[in-house]
Amino acid sequence: MDLRGRALFRVGTLRVLLVLFKTVAQIMAEQEVENLSGLSTNPEKDIFVVRENGTTCLMAEFAAKFIVPYDVWASNYVDLITEQADISLTRGAEVKGRCGHNESELQVFWVDRAYALKMLFVKESHNTSKGPEATWRLSKVQFVYDSSEKTHFKDAVSAGKHTANSHHLSALVTPAGKSYECQAQQSISLASSDPQKTVTMILSAVHIQPFDIISDFVFSEEHKCPVDEREQLEETLPLVLGLILGLVIVVTLVIYHIHHKMTANQVQIPRDRSQYKHMG
Incomplete structure (x- = not known):
């Protein structure tokens, strides 16, 4: 092998090593996600944890149900009538998440990914008479559902995947550094890609903190609804x-x-x- 060939070989080897190093570093920095629903005494409630670099950066504990209208044929097979599916977030769901300084996200999938919930949280600063104050809030909810899933949808017309999104959402507003807690039911309306349909998301027994968690696996001081x-x-x-x-x-x-x-x-x-x- 001549000098040019040796040089090309070394450059190629160096590039391969750099790619491997970046891949390993990316894997090590990747967030860990856990479903700790087994720790909850409420069978309808899940506990989700997102960890980054070995530290908890997002914790969410809640029960969620979705009321989804869908069309079926009437008995004459000419008219359409609207039925309603009640879909609960089941325990043991698959979890993904990411944490940021001003934006964090929780994603939950269940029933073989027939259903997916995405919750986006943002942290903002506001100028008040007392000076700048920081708060965080739930800024977006997205719910993906498959009306061809037979457990909840019976004979749905035009069965398939649909996406329901919130519109100009500002919910669970909480002072920065605190967790949000609310036992009462809260409803959020989502506009579906299925025409003329509005999906209702019902949250209850909520305890969430997407930013500024000080102790691992421990919520900060509660801000009650x-x-x-x-x-x-x-x-x-x-x-x-x-x-x-x-x-x-x-x-x-x-x-x-x-x-x-x-x-x-x-x-x-x-x-x-x-x-x-x-x-x-």
Whole structure:
């Protein structure tokens, strides 16, 4: 092999080594994703974790259901009627995810990828009277479903894959550095590629943090949704009012007792003047 051939060989070997190095580095930096639904006591709830470089960067725990309208032929095989499929996110789903400084994403697939859910989160800064404040929110939801899947769709007309997307979504708004928690049901409307159809996504028992997780596998301080805070207030208000009423009754009884005791010790002056002669 001449000098030129040796040089070309070395260059080729170096390029191969660089490609291998980049591939190994990419694999090592790739996010780990885990479905920890087995840790949840709620059989309808999944727990998803995305980890980057051995550290948790996104955690999501929730139950999700999708109400999907679809067309079937009427009994006369001329008219179309609309049925409704209730599709729940099942445990043990396949998970993908990615984390970023200002944008993170969670993807979930189930029933042999007949259904796929994508949730996009963004973190933003806002100028307020108190100065700049950062919040994160759920900015986009995409749901892909296959109406040829027979478990949930019976005799669907024009069966096939459809995509439903949110429109100008700003949900789960939370101060940066905190997790979002909400036990109450929340509905999000999604416009489907199936004409004239609107898919409804129902989330419940939600606990999510897509940014700024400090401890591995541990949510940061919770930011509760307004519905939960209102329900908690409605639950505690009767107790507080009852305690206040009880305290008022006790104070009234004490004042009455003191007043009665003081008046009992005073000299009673007869109202009938004829009794004055017995005094002295």
